[in-house]
Amino acid sequence: MIEALRKHRGDGRCYERRPDITAILLDLEGLSQERLVYRAQIRLKTDPQYLPSECLLHLIRKSKRDNSNQLFETLFRILMARVESAATLRSEIYRLPTGKMAITTFGIKVRDHVVDRFLARLIADRNGYDERLDYFEINFAHAIASLRSTAKAKAASEEKRYQPLAANDDEEVSAEVEKAAGAFDPFDTTKIDDGNYRFRLFAAIKKLPEKERHVVALLFKEYPIESNDPDKPSICKILGCVEKTVRNRRDRAFEKLKAALSEEQIDA
Template sequence: MARPLRKCTTDGSAYTRPPEIEAAIDEALALDATTRLARAEILDRKAPGFLPKEALVYLIRDAKRVDDQTTLSKLFTILARRCEEVLAHQVPDTYPNAVDIRADALSELGNLVAEDETGTDGYRLDFFESRFESAFLRLWTTIARKCLRRREREVVAADPDNPVRKPVEGALEVDGEQEPTVLRKEQMVLFNRLAPDDRKLLFLRFGNEVKVESNDPAEVTLAKIYRVEGRTIRNRINAALARLATLETKP
């Protein structure tokens, strides 16, 4: 039986795994080590015995706890390969600082495993065990945000007298309109005056190019993150942009 999670969410309640994840972990734990590793190698989601990423995280933590470095290394390599596929899709080469973001995301995931159950915040992987895609999205978007800020500072340093930022190559299309992936210097200042929810939504959409919705059931989208329809997300984006525009018009 899978051990309970310990880390709490922002509202004070403990993270919980979905029933299907609990079942997948329990099934994996009942297998011998060789069969379990073979199951971990399965990539087809629809294939019998496929292990979701949450279950892989559990098994990785389990191997670390008993100091089984061989199993730990093999399982983490499998998980990293799956994450590389996610990053290749969500952070393509046309994305600013794509190579650094992808490499740093995998490195940070490795650090989380290495530091698991140590220090003052030793249960951060609980989030990955309960909702891996959301947790990994948060991980790489945090890294991307740091890259975006560093890029903004570099642009300002290169041309401090020109506050207008040109859209980077591959400016994303939003409902048929071209939107820059880098805000002007003035907008960046005003951006920080928006409410936290507005900042998060606009950053995910324009800073990290997370789609509003997608026909690909495996792709992480804003509609999935916020658990609402795409139309609702678009309305929220337009409202947040309107609030940003209002700030621009104020003296």
């Protein structure tokens, strides 16, 4: 029998799992540990044997009642790998000159916050019952997204606190902003053809301050920032600004666009 969730909604009703999750859990009843582990290790979501994260979490919580430490440890590693993947902002991953992939400091802060908060809930549940995990059994992806949103706000607040951005066009932007701008191309040809991405990008551009918006618009039209050819138009000539001012406006604009476009679909 599948144990009911205990957390109550605002109207007094108990949380209930989705019908599709309940159906899978019923199919898992009576399976051996070996078979459960086999299914938990399947990574392809289109595989009919794939176990959603809601089901993995339920099995982990249930293993406590069954005194199955070995099953807990195996499923725990699989689920935490999914949590870490879902907590990692794809926009914060970049490629090093060596070819290896790395993640920005901001991305690490967000990922670690999500993992730590989820792990704290799991430990509390292991020692008793943590109702905060009940919603994860209903909609795991949305629950992780909520933790991630909080983590992003916290990390952004810390960056603003310790690395204030320059407001003067002629003042150097922070190293973090310059690095982020250099690693981010809002007009990436692999993305710009996607209608949804393009819609979100243009909506974000409209929200930029006027000076930054003008620079981005000219970059989109492929005008160079500066040109040695007196007959060739450049952004500096069109806007009547020195190169440093244009690059500062670009970097600030790209940082804002990156933040606006940073939400990725969660792979849970």
